[in-house]
Every structure is written in structure tokens, then in C-alpha cells.
Amino acid sequence: MTTTNKPRSSWFKREYLDAYILIAPAVLIFLFFVIYPLFRTIQVSFYDYGLTDPVMKFIGLQNYIEMTKDPVIWTALKNNVIILVGSVIVQVGMGLILAAILNRGIRYGRTIFRTIHFAPMVMSVVAVGVLWQLVYDPGVGILNKLLKLMHLGVPQQGWLGDPHLVIYSVLVVACWQYTGFMMVLLLAGMQSVPIELYEAARIDGASEIQSFLYVTIPCIRNVILAAVLITMIGAFKVFDIVYVLTRGGPANASQVLGTYIYYQAFTNNMAGYGSAIAVVLLVIAIALGIVQLRFSRGVGGRA
């Protein structure tokens, strides 16, 4: 700090002390509930241990070796990747199209459309899950009813009961909830593009689509990248929606890493194995987090 006009050493020490007092609560809570447990997770992953077991048995890398042979791990990873790819395409892609239309395509009604599109964001994922379970109901759900009404030729089915279909049904719900969020994020980026660039493009004879492709997109490249990374991280953190819709079923077909950690540690009494899966998730999350911090300057903090 350079503002003091009395640079005596006692003043500086006083300032150090003040600073430590100010940061102490945050740092202590953070160390106790985040950093310490993190190392404990890594430690527990080397043990054969269940939460109700009296003792922990050290087994080295056995949990990790076990994982490579566990078909459900691969299903879960595959499902996380399906949600990731699907979410990036639908949420960011659709979000981009909707934002572009709201930004420059229409004259009236911007606020009302934005209000509706963003609304599912404030809902609890549990409420969303319960709602969509009823929507998807094979007997009396409104989805089957609607499809029948529209004569699209889509067979009536249990959207959550078919192991090949279930993860895509989950994906639809995630997109329903978060596309509006992505739209708003991207729209905020688009609104900071200088209007002169569009005027220049128009004078050069560019169509609206061309100015979207050659003006908007390059200008908000970093915002798009941030949106993609937020979506990717979210895809690996998915838990609530799968838990509420399917509990990972049928027959583990919709299991994701998050729900499988929970299942192994808290239902199957294999906390050691669950922790090993958690370490894998941690490595993925930190890798994506590092990429995000490097690229997303300006988004997530401030415009």
C-alpha cells in the first residue's frame, strides 16, 4: 500500500495484522471444509473402507485398478461426455442463435422473451426433475399426449425407462433449464460489440447473417469460449437432475460420475472406491478449471 505518508515499520506491521484479521475467517472456513477434505478424499481413495466400517484397510492403488474393470465407470464417463457434447451444442448453440436474434433481429419484446427464456434458471433442479418425471410419464405424461396430438409418428414410450434413450431424455431437461442462461450470458457479450462495426459491415454490403458471422462471433470469441467452458464444467458436475429423474437407472444406464460417487459411498458402503472415482472427477474439474481461468478473463467476474 502506498497511500500512507508515515511509512514507519510499526504502521506496516499494524496493516499486516489488520489484513490477516480480515482474511482469517474466509481462509479458516475454506481450509477446514474444502482443502482439508480434499486431501482426505485422496487419502481415503487408497483404502478399502465403508462409512460404517470400524477400520480402514490400506490397499494402495487397488480402487483405481478396480475402476478400469468396472463397466459402470465407463457408462458414467460416456454419459458425462454425452451431456457435455449435447449441452455445448444445444445450450451454447441455441443460446447463440437466440441471443443474436434478441440483440439485432427484433425491435420489440426483447425483455419479455428474455424473462421467459431465463426463468427455469431460478427453479430448483429437484422441482424441475419432479416436473419432468411427470412430463415424461409413459402412461399419462404430457409429452406422449402432445406427440399423439401432433401426429408426428413418434411412438408412445417411457422416456426414462429405455436404457438407450434415458440419458438423452436427461439431456433435454438440462438444456431446457440452462439454454436461457447461456443466451443471457452471450447477449451481454454481444451488447458490448461497438455499433460502428455493424455500420461498417453494412456499408461494405454485408447481410445480417454475414455481420453475425464476421463481426459478432469474432468480437465475442472469449465470451463464447467462457460459455463453452462453464457448460463443460457443469456437465461433469451434473448430479441433481439425474438423481431426481432416474437415480442413475434403469440398470445404471443413466449413471454419471456424480451419482456413481454417491451410490458407491453412501448406498453401497464403498467410500474408498467412491473416493477414487471422486479423485478422477477432481482431476477433470481442475484441468477444466485451469483452462477456464486462462481464457475467461472478463467473464464470470465482470463485464
Added chain:
Amino acid sequence: MKAKISSGLLYTVLTIYSVLVALPLFWMMISSTKTVREIFATPFSLPPQPKWSNFSMVWNKGIADYMLNSLLVVSVSVTIIVVVSGLAAYAMARMRFPGRLPIYLMIMAGYAIPIHTVLVPIYIMENTFHMLDQYIGLIGPYVAFAIPFSVLLLYSFFMEFPQDLEDAAHLDGCSTFQMVTRVVLPLSMPGLSSVAIFQGVFLWNEFLLALIVISDGAKKTLPLGLTVFQGEWSTNWPNLLAAITLATLPLLLLYIVLQKQFINSLTGFSK
């Protein structure tokens, strides 16, 4: 030649998407006042006789308690988050002290850590310290996991805070602590309320940690309570729909009233 897209087409796209978003919500709300028979027979029409009793039924069956529990946990957590992150972010942004950079980096690294990865040790720790089935067992991790995002947001807010005010406060003989609590924090309401809205919405809807910490039925938070209803009323759709409608309405109404603040806050902008 200019490719001209008719605004009619654009409005159609926006309207179709709006209908896709709104239809399940609309169905949820109208069905919550119907009988089972009406829900199945005429899913998209308004009930001839709205059964408001569905709501009073659900209200008395526990949702009021779940909401109060959530309100308590969320308001205590958010208050602690705002104060603790505000103080820390101020120190990081405005003061120089040994260890500042390592602490900053540690907290930023925490930004990437999903709570899923520490559920087992948190359960073990809270079991040891008798924090399971206690609200402190929720509030502690809630505050801890909110710190990286909140500190980051407030840090960038304080970086732009006018230095003159602090200098004046110093000259008037304020201690650092007095200056922060009496000058800086009151003038930082936009940043602090942004953090409060973001964390408030997130925690009101938080489910995973509550699932492992709280098993006592009387202490369950709202999302946890909804899964109880999901099991109990799997065939009683009017009750189930009334429950999720009631659970959704408070935040939905707040969102409609404070739309700008909600959108800015949830997308991570401090203003």
C-alpha cells in the same frame, strides 16, 4: 444481394422457444389446482373449479416446515458468506501483506473443486464433530464453497472502489476495521447484493450436500423435502404438482420483480 431475414420468422423462432420453456411451467401451475381426473382427461385446459385446497393440503403436510428450514439455512449462510467474503476480498484488493498471493491462488484453485469430490470426508468429519443432522453441518460447507466465487466477484468490485474515501477515513482516524465496516461495506451494496442473490438462489435450490448431511425429517430443506413428496405422492399428482409449484413460486416471483438484479447476479456480473 442482401439476404434479408423477415422479422416474422425471427419472432416465430423466439415464440416457439418461449412456448417450449413455458409449456411445462404452465402445465405445472394449472394442474396444481386440478383433480387427478382433470389432469389426465384435459391436460391443457384450465380447471372449471380450481381446487385451491391442493395447496392448503400440501402446505399442512410439511412444505411450510421445509421452506422455513431452507429460509433459515439460506439466510444465515448468505449473511456469513457476504461478510466473510467481503472482508477477505477487501484485504486482498486493497492491502499488501506477506502471503497474499499464495492465499489468493489457493482460493482461486478452490473455484474449480466440485463439492461432489469431498462428500465422503465431509461426512466423516461431521460425524466426528456431531454436525450431521445439524444446520451448522450444512452452513459450514455452504459458506466454504461459496468463498472462491464471492471473493473473486467482490475483489474485482473493490479494485474499482474510490481510494479517496478510504484516505479520508484514515485521516479522520478510523481504524482499518472501522473503515471497512462503516465506509467500504455500506457503499458496496451493489457488489454485496449481487453475491447475496447468486448464493441465495443457489443455496435455496442446493440438494447434494443436504442429501448426505440431513436425514432427520424435521430438519430437511425444501429440495430434500420435495424428494420425500416425490416418493410419497408418486401417484398423487395434484399434491405433487402443488408442492413443486409452491416450491418454485417464491423465487420465480422475486425473479420477475428483481429481474435485472437476478440476471446480472446469476450470470456473474457485479452490476
